[in-house]
Amino acid sequence: MLTRRLIVCLDVKGGRVVKGTQFVNLRDVGDPVELAARYEAEGADEITFLDISASSEERATLLDVARRTAERLFVPLTIGGGVRTADDVGRALRAGADKVSINSAAVERPEVLTESAWRFGAQCVVASIDAKWDDAAGIFRVYVKGGRAPTDREAVAWARECVRRGAGEILLTSIDRDGARTGYDLPLTRAVADAVDVPVIASGGAGNAEHVRAAIADGHADAALVAGILHDGVTTVGALKRTMADAGLPVR
Amino acid sequence: MTRRVTLFDYGAGNLHSLAKALERAGAAVRVEADPALAVRDTDALVLPGVGAFAAAAERLAPGRDAMRDAVAAGLPTLGICLGMQLLFEGSDEGPGDGLAVIPGRVMRLSARRVPQIGWNAIEPAAATPDPLLAASRLDVAYYANSFVCRPADPAPVIAWSEHEGDRFPAAVRAGAAVGVQFHPEKSSAPGVALIAAFVTSLPPDR
Numbered sequence: 001m002l003t004r005r006l007i008v009c010l011d012v013k014g015g016r017v018v019k020g021t022q023f024v025n026l027r028d029v030g031d032p033v034e035l036a037a038r039y040e041a042e043g044a045d046e047i048t049f050l051d052i053s054a055s056s057e058e059r060a061t062l063l064d065v066a067r068r069t070a071e072r073l074f075v076p077l078t079i080g081g082g083v084r085t086a087d088d089v090g091r092a093l094r095a096g097a098d099k100v101s102i103n104s105a106a107v108e109r110p111e112v113l114t115e116s117a118w119r120f121g122a123q124c125v126v127a128s129i130d131a132k133w134d135d136a137a138g139i140f141r142v143y144v145k146g147g148r149a150p151t152d153r154e155a156v157a158w159a160r161e162c163v164r165r166g167a168g169e170i171l172l173t174s175i176d177r178d179g180a181r182t183g184y185d186l187p188l189t190r191a192v193a194d195a196v197d198v199p200v201i202a203s204g205g206a207g208n209a210e211h212v213r214a215a216i217a218d219g220h221a222d223a224a225l226v227a228g229i230l231h232d233g234v235t236t237v238g239a240l241k242r243t244m245a246d247a248g249l250p251v252r
Numbered sequence: 253m254t255r256r257v258t259l260f261d262y263g264a265g266n267l268h269s270l271a272k273a274l275e276r277a278g279a280a281v282r283v284e285a286d287p288a289l290a291v292r293d294t295d296a297l298v299l300p301g302v303g304a305f306a307a308a309a310e311r312l313a314p315g316r317d318a319m320r321d322a323v324a325a326g327l328p329t330l331g332i333c334l335g336m337q338l339l340f341e342g343s344d345e346g347p348g349d350g351l352a353v354i355p356g357r358v359m360r361l362s363a364r365r366v367p368q369i370g371w372n373a374i375e376p377a378a379a380t381p382d383p384l385l386a387a388s389r390l391d392v393a394y395y396a397n398s399f400v401c402r403p404a405d406p407a408p409v410i411a412w413s414e415h416e417g418d419r420f421p422a423a424v425r426a427g428a429a430v431g432v433q434f435h436p437e438k439s440s441a442p443g444v445a446l447i448a449a450f451v452t453s454l455p456p457d458r
């Protein structure tokens with residue numbers, strides 16, 4: 001039986017891991033290569049680098065970081081942020097990523113998912129979806145450009161389309177919960193996880209181990225992504241995985 | 253004694269972790285895109301695990317016979333994920349010929365959640381596990397696959413796994429050729445130990 005995964009996310013800018021609120025007040029947290037290796041040693045099942053660089057010069061640095069990380073990291077590495085084309089996916093894989101997540105570019109041109117899956121296999125194509133509850137419309141609306149620009153798309157239908165077009169996994173982030181530490185958006189997570197046949201990673205809102213357990217047990221996610229609470233030392237990978245195991249979830 | 257290990261490069265994906273794990277075990281790693289050259293002047297062949305079957309079979313085609321003959325003649329070989337699948341005759345994923353070192357075909361996982369992505373069990377097929385598995389003590393490993401090998405006969409299967417009730421070979425062996433459906437290079441320290449066990453098992457001065 002597949003175990004449920006705990007994925008540690010590191011925001012990378014200009015070759016360094018940074019932390020901030022809503023992309024502002026960024027402060028240096030450390031070296032991505034060192035931090036990734038440390039989280040692997042603590043029991044993280046996967047590492048994700050999210051490139052939040054503003055410029056292409058900074059972005060080029062990430063491939064070098066991926067290369068150096070891949071030589072030291074022996075759990076899967078996903079890279080996301082600024083990926084536009086299947087060639088971009090190829091470059092990231094070549095540099096050391098095992099999976100590549102595509103967000104805004106897929107909304108603008110969904111064919112990029114198909115092209116990437118055809119060339120590299122669906123298992124390495126992650127559709128990254130940022131969603132936010134729209135009270136007036138009564139839907140979870142998809143946003144792009146780092147959660148700043150609303151689209152016409154509804155999250156569940158868009159997730160289904162992403163899978164139909166070739167995505168092998170969905171990284172689902174709740175904009176409402178991102179950084180709030182009040183728990184994952186369970187209705188959103190459950191709606192998407194129940195609608196698609198590929199693994200869904202819940203993201204946004206982790207404040208404690210119980211939140212992680214709930215995302216998987218109640219939100220039906222296959223994996224939970226955590227960031228801030230680990231970087232700030234609120235909890236540890238080991239403590240999170242112990243809570244998952246104690247709740248009867250299969251973990252590594 | 254340094255063992256020479258050649259990684260056959262289909263041009264698809266990340267070879268860094270695998271190359272590094274082999275080097276850590278003391279291997280001198282060469283990355284070779286030509287399938288016929290990949291089996292020359294080497295102590296072992298590694299077929300890495302990223303990409304799609306049809307694309308890989310196409311890259312393999314010009315040197316397929318040379319590679320098949322070398323593997324069948326006893327060149328120690330480690331096939332990972334897609335690399336394991338290439339040891340078989342063909343795949344439902346796409347057209348093209350595998351090496352056909354092991355009779356059987358590659359078919360889609362019979363499960364709702366496909367691809368299977370994540371950590372899953374490795375259950376040795378025999379009470380005395382294959383030396384490679386015994387040396388690494390790898391009992392759970394990282395998988396990322398939609399297709400699995402269906403050998404014509406279960407004899408080559410040295411370990412099994414299961415996804416949503418579909419039991420599939422986690423590892424196979426035919427002589428000196430071993431295939432693993434999981435990614436040892438992504439399975440943390442025990443996975444790296446399996447790669448090291450493969451390197452140290454290579455006979456010197458082939």
